[in-house]
Amino acid sequence: EVHLVESGGGLVQPGGSLRLSCAASGFSFSSYSMHWVRQAPGKGLEYVSGIGSAGHITYYANSVEDRFTISRDNSKNMLYLQMGSLRAEDTAVYHCARKDTVMLTLDSWGQGTLVTVSS
Amino acid sequence: EIVLTQSPGTLSLSPGERATLSCRASQSVGSNYLAWYQQKPGQAPRLAIYGASSRATGIPDRFSGSGSGTDFTLTINRLEPEDFAVYYCHQYGSSPRTFGQGTKVEVK
Numbered sequence: 001e002v003h004l005v006e007s008g009g010g011l012v013q014p015g016g017s018l019r020l021s022c023a024a025s026g027f028s029f030s031s032y033s034m035h036w037v038r039q040a041p042g043k044g045l046e047y048v049s050g051i052g053s054a055g056h057i058t059y060y061a062n063s064v065e066d067r068f069t070i071s072r073d074n075s076k077n078m079l080y081l082q083m084g085s086l087r088a089e090d091t092a093v094y095h096c097a098r099k100d101t102v103m104l105t106l107d108s109w110g111q112g113t114l115v116t117v118s119s
Numbered sequence: 120e121i122v123l124t125q126s127p128g129t130l131s132l133s134p135g136e137r138a139t140l141s142c143r144a145s146q147s148v149g150s151n152y153l154a155w156y157q158q159k160p161g162q163a164p165r166l167a168i169y170g171a172s173s174r175a176t177g178i179p180d181r182f183s184g185s186g187s188g189t190d191f192t193l194t195i196n197r198l199e200p201e202d203f204a205v206y207y208c209h210q211y212g213s214s215p216r217t218f219g220q221g222t223k224v225e226v227k
Contacts, residue, residue, distance in 0.1 A: 035216075037164075045156070045164065045207050045218040061215045062120065095163055105154045105211045107175065109163035 002026045002108040004096050009113030016086050020113060022079040022096030030054075030074035033099040035106060036081050038092035038115075048094070049081060064090075086117045121146055121210050123219035131227040138195040140222045142208035147188045149212030155184055155193045156207045158221075164207065168193060198224070 008020040022034070035050035049070040050059040058070050069082040079096050093112035100107035122145040130138055142153070151171040156164035166175040168184035171191055181196040195202055203226055208219040 037218075044205075044221045045158075045209070047216040047218060050216070059214050059216075103154075103166075103169040103173070103175070104152065105166065105169045105209065106164075107166050107169075109165075111163055 002098060004098065004108060004110035006094060006096050006110045006113035009094065009115045011116045011118065012086055013119050014087060014117055016117070017082070017084045018086065018115060020081040020083065020094055020096075020115070022081075022110060024077045024079065024096075024098070027098070029077040032101065034072060034079045035059075035097045035099060036070065036079075036094055037097055037106070037109075038090075038094045039112070040089075040092040043092075046092070050099070051079070083115070086115075088117050091115060091117045120215050121148065121213050121217050123208050123210060123217055125206075125208055125219035125222045127222060128220075129223045129225060131225050132198055133227045134198050134200055136198055138193075138198055138202070138224050140193040140195075140206055140208075140224075142186075142191040142193070142219050144189040144191075144210060146213075148191075148210045151187050152210060152212035153184075153186070153191050154209045154211065156209060157202075157204045158207065159204045167206070195224070 003025045005023045036048040051070045067085045071080045095112040096110045097106040098108040124143045126141045153171045155168040158164045172184045205221045205223045
């Protein structure tokens with residue numbers, strides 16, 4: 001069974017940094033593209049970033065490009081999101097998700113970790 | 120980026136009725152790479168439909184997706200109590216991927 005568990009969320013001041021982690025299990029992690037999607041409190045889903053299976057190709061939403069960096073460690077089955085220059089509007093639950101190789105969309109999601117940007 | 124606009128914002132229906140949800144894209148969605156997700160309070164999104172019309176594993180056949188290009192529809196026949204939730208469309212044909220703002224299907 002696919003299992004994705006996010007961690008690293010918390011309270012951070014505007015302008016600060018935070019690194020999120022996603023521990024993956026139950027599948028061959030190195031074979032799958034992985035992504036981050038966030039959801040502000042009471043709001044809808046917003047795509048944040050994605051990374052190819054080998055880690056060489058990355059994707060970013062316009063709203064986070066140049067501030068966030070996605071990475072992965074296939075030897076540890078871990079996905080990361082380094083977030084910098086954080087703003088109040090980055091406050092959200094951050095979910096990691098797996099892109100299925102057949103359906104080509106996000107088929108498995110973690111429960112998410114809450115990031116709150118506030119002074 | 121492709122902007123997805125969902126309508127209506129809220130759909131108030133009774134169990135047993137049919138729900139029809141719309142998703143309109145600002146430009147054509149490549150290869151009809153359009154998915155629908157169901158989300159219940161406090162839960163992660165669950166994939167319901169991919170490729171505009173294919174049901175994901177475990178999704179009952181009362182759920183169906185249709186459409187192409189810029190106009191897509193999710194239909195839920197004979198609503199069951201567990202179907203009341205928020206539904207998001209999502210395009211994955213162009214980078215960056217984008218989501219619609221969601222349609223809430225609530226009990227009337």
